Amino acid sequence: MFDPESLKIKARSQSRKIIHIDMDSFFASVEMRDFPEYRNIPLAVGGDPGRRGVLSTCNYIARKFGVRSAMPSAHALRLCPDLKIIPGRMSAYKEASLKVHDVLQTFSENIEPMSIDEAYIDVTDSQLHFGSATLMAKQIRKDVFDATALTCSAGAAPNKFLAKIASEWNKPNGLFTIPPHEVDLFMREIPLRKLPGIGIKTANTLESYGLKTCHDIQKADLFTMIRRYGKWAHRLYELSFGYDDNPIETTWQRKSLGVEETFLTDLVPDECQGHIGDIYEEMCARLDRYLKREPTARALKAFVKIKTHDFKLHTFERILDTRSKTPPKVEDYSIMLGDLLARYQTPVRLIGLGVRLCYEEGPEQLSFSMALEA
Numbered sequence: 001m002f003d004p005e006s007l008k009i010k011a012r013s014q015s016r017k018i019i020h021i022d023m024d025s026f027f028a029s030v031e032m033r034d035f036p037e038y039r040n041i042p043l044a045v046g047g048d049p050g051r052r053g054v055l056s057t058c059n060y061i062a063r064k065f066g067v068r069s070a071m072p073s074a075h076a077l078r079l080c081p082d083l084k085i086i087p088g089r090m091s092a093y094k095e096a097s098l099k100v101h102d103v104l105q106t107f108s109e110n111i112e113p114m115s116i117d118e119a120y121i122d123v124t125d126s127q128l129h130f131g132s133a134t135l136m137a138k139q140i141r142k143d144v145f146d147a148t149a150l151t152c153s154a155g156a157a158p159n160k161f162l163a164k165i166a167s168e169w170n171k172p173n174g175l176f177t178i179p180p181h182e183v184d185l186f187m188r189e190i191p192l193r194k195l196p197g198i199g200i201k202t203a204n205t206l207e208s209y210g211l212k213t214c215h216d217i218q219k220a221d222l223f224t225m226i227r228r229y230g231k232w233a234h235r236l237y238e239l240s241f242g243y244d245d246n247p248i249e250t251t252w253q254r255k256s257l258g259v260e261e262t263f264l265t266d267l268v269p270d271e272c273q274g275h276i277g278d279i280y281e282e283m284c285a286r287l288d289r290y291l292k293r294e295p296t297a298r299a300l301k302a303f304v305k306i307k308t309h310d311f312k313l314h315t316f317e318r319i320l321d322t323r324s325k326t327p328p329k330v331e332d333y334s335i336m337l338g339d340l341l342a343r344y345q346t347p348v349r350l351i352g353l354g355v356r357l358c359y360e361e362g363p364e365q366l367s368f369s370m371a372l373e374a
């Protein structure tokens, strides 16, 4: 099972054809399309820097200055003083996203939408373009542009995680294919942090053992790997050879629902309880709307999260006595928040309240609008 030669053969024998599509600087591109004055300037969609907003995204001109998604707007302006930051128009992005989805559906029904601008498509059984995933990806990019006047990047590969790496390879406005017979060679240079499930912390730990790229794992000593990582070694080993058999998931269900608020200035712990009333009401309203749309959904757990002034996120959750169609009581959230505050006793920049959900019946077919609202 851990023999490199047989894994190489297994990786090279993968026969599925998966395409990953990801729109380029999506929100910013929609704005540049609709407002020509934004086309040649550094542009970001995001919150007001004076209100401690963060960026949703920015165009590629702004990226040259180091500006990135999720960056505080104030910081982005320090990097790029000419950056134009505009509020978003969610309805325009959803409209474009639905058009992209319509295009994808002409290629296959096996679509897994990942976010508003990203999806996997399994075209293994498609006879279009002589069954060539590369030619289908090329056609998808053209059709997406014809339908939306927006560019996307595409990756074609024999599994999902390779297709995702491939779509980033020539981004923006690019296409890249990883053919099955090249996967293990292709993976050699890929840093381990690009593998699914490997975050910064794990990547740092692996690096401290001298393991930085997939090639380092490909040639690592198997017994040491198993001793250190146990069962996980197997998965790591497969991924670093480019093997993965995760299927396209065409069903989707929301797993949690919450509302959070970032404060203009950090709150001292004593002030926090006074702010949860509004957050709670908004959360109840959203939960109510969701439960009307998804009658089999139930609240299973209540959670509270706080982001402290050092940007660390802390969450506390509690299982509810009964699976319920009504939200937990505000008093329960108040107690949980009190516990969190007592534990950290430090200024707070964000409070969130929410519920983890479960479903009484099996998953329902994905409605694309549900994925958009995630």
Ligand code: TTP
Pocket (backbone or CB within 6 Å): 022, 023, 024, 025, 026, 027, 028, 055, 056, 057, 058, 069, 070, 116, 117, 118, 171, 172
């Ligand atoms: P991404 O595909 O991650 O980013 P992008 O499309 O803007 O840029 P790229 O060319 O690198 O793909 O996200 C898609 C959209 O989702 C993005 O346009 C805005 C939104 N978004 C947020 O609102 N907050 C975030 O932190 C991120 C990463 C994205």
Ligand code: MG
Pocket (backbone or CB within 6 Å): 022, 023, 024, 025, 026, 117
């Ligand atoms: Mg994108």
